[in-house]
Structures are given as C-alpha cells and as structure tokens.
Amino acid sequence: MEAITIEESSKTPYILMDPEKGLIEIKGRSIPENSVEFYRPLVSWLSEYAQEDMRPTKVKFQFEYFNTSSSKCILDIFKHLESMYRKGWDITISWLYDEDDEDMYESGEDYQSILTCPISLEKISGGL
Numbered sequence: 713m714e715a716i717t718i719e720e721s722s723k724t725p726y727i728l729m730d731p732e733k734g735l736i737e738i739k740g741r742s743i744p745e746n747s748v749e750f751y752r753p754l755v756s757w758l759s760e761y762a763q764e765d766m767r768p769t770k771v772k773f774q775f776e777y778f779n780t781s782s783s784k785c786i787l788d789i790f791k792h793l794e795s796m797y798r799k800g801w802d803i804t805i806s807w808l809y810d811e812d813d814e815d816m817y818e819s820g821e822d823y824q825s826i827l828t829c830p831i832s833l834e835k836i837s838g839g840l
Contacts, residue, residue: 713731713760713761713764714731715728715729715730715731715732716728716729716753716754716757717729720739720740720741722741723741723742723743723744723745724740724741724742724743724744724750725738725739725740725741725742725775726738726739726740727754729754729757729758729761731761731764734767734768734769734770735769735770735772736769736770736771736772737771737772737774738754738772738773738774738775738786738789739772739773739774739775740774740775740776741775741776741777741778742775742777742778742779742782742785742786743777743778743779743782744782747779747781747782747784747785748781748785750785751782751785751786751788751789754789755785755788755789755792758789758792758793758796759792762792762795762796762799762801766799766800766801766802767801767802768802768803768804769796769801769802769803769804770803770804770806771793771803771804771805771806772806772808773786773805773806773807773808773820774807774808774809774836775809775816775819776810776816778819783819786823787823787826790805790823790826790827790829790831791827793805793829794827794828794829797828797829798828798829803829804832805829805830805831805832806831806832806834807819807820807823807824807831807832807833807834808834808835808836809833809834809835809836810835810836810837811835811836811837817833817835820833821833
C-alpha cells in the first residue's frame with residue numbers, strides 16, 4: 713500500500729497517510745473548491761488501509777480553519793477511524809488546536825460528542 717503525501721496550499725491542508733509508520737496527519741486550512749472530491753482519495757485510502765493487518769495507528773488533526781463542506785468530509789474520515797477502532801484497531805486520535813482558537817477547540821469537542829472512539833484534545837501554543 714502506498715503512502716499519500718499532499719503538500720499544503722492556500723485552500724487545502726497538508727496530508728500524510730503513511731501505512732508503514734501507522735501515521736495519518738491532516739494539518740492546515742481546508743477550503744477546497746470541492747471538498748468531496750479533495751477528500752475522496754483519503755477516504756478510499758482509509759478503506760483500503762482498514763483491510764490491512766491491524767497495527768497501531770496515530771492520527772493527528774490540526775486545522776487552522778475548515779469550511780462546512782470540509783467538516784462533513786472530516787466526519788467521514790472519523791467514521792472510518794471509528795469503524796476500525798470498533799474492530800479492535802489500536803488507534804490514537806489527537807485533535808490539536810491553538811490555545812487561542814476557541815472555534816477549533818469547540819469543533820474537536822463536537823467530534824468527540826458524535827463519535828464513540830476516544831479523541832484527545834491537545835492545546836498547542838504558537839499556532840500552526
């Protein structure tokens with residue numbers, strides 16, 4: 713299975729999905745023209761990854777901002793992770809937010825309340 717790396721742009725986040733390291737990172741701003749189209753390969757990758765041998769996986773979300781259509785796509789990613797967690801995968805999910813960004817903190821809380829898998833809210837200082 714191939715790793716995915718997408719460099720950050722002014723409208724899309726940095727993405728790293730590395731099956732060898734068991735690491736998934738999504739970081740930055742998410743306001744793509746078509747969120748569903750942008751996130752579709754990531755969801756497909758997760759579906760394929762979920763068919764692999766279970767391995768410890770660390771997932772880090774660190775958004776500066778995301779629009780409404782991106783929030784739905786992010787939830788889709790969380791739903792895939794939750795399904796894997798329910799099947800016994802060792803998944804650690806971190807929602808990192810700037811200490812001054814109340815909106816991102818609340819977004820993390822919202823995802824926590826929707827999902828059954830544990831999500832750690834982690835305050836960082838100094839921004840992205």
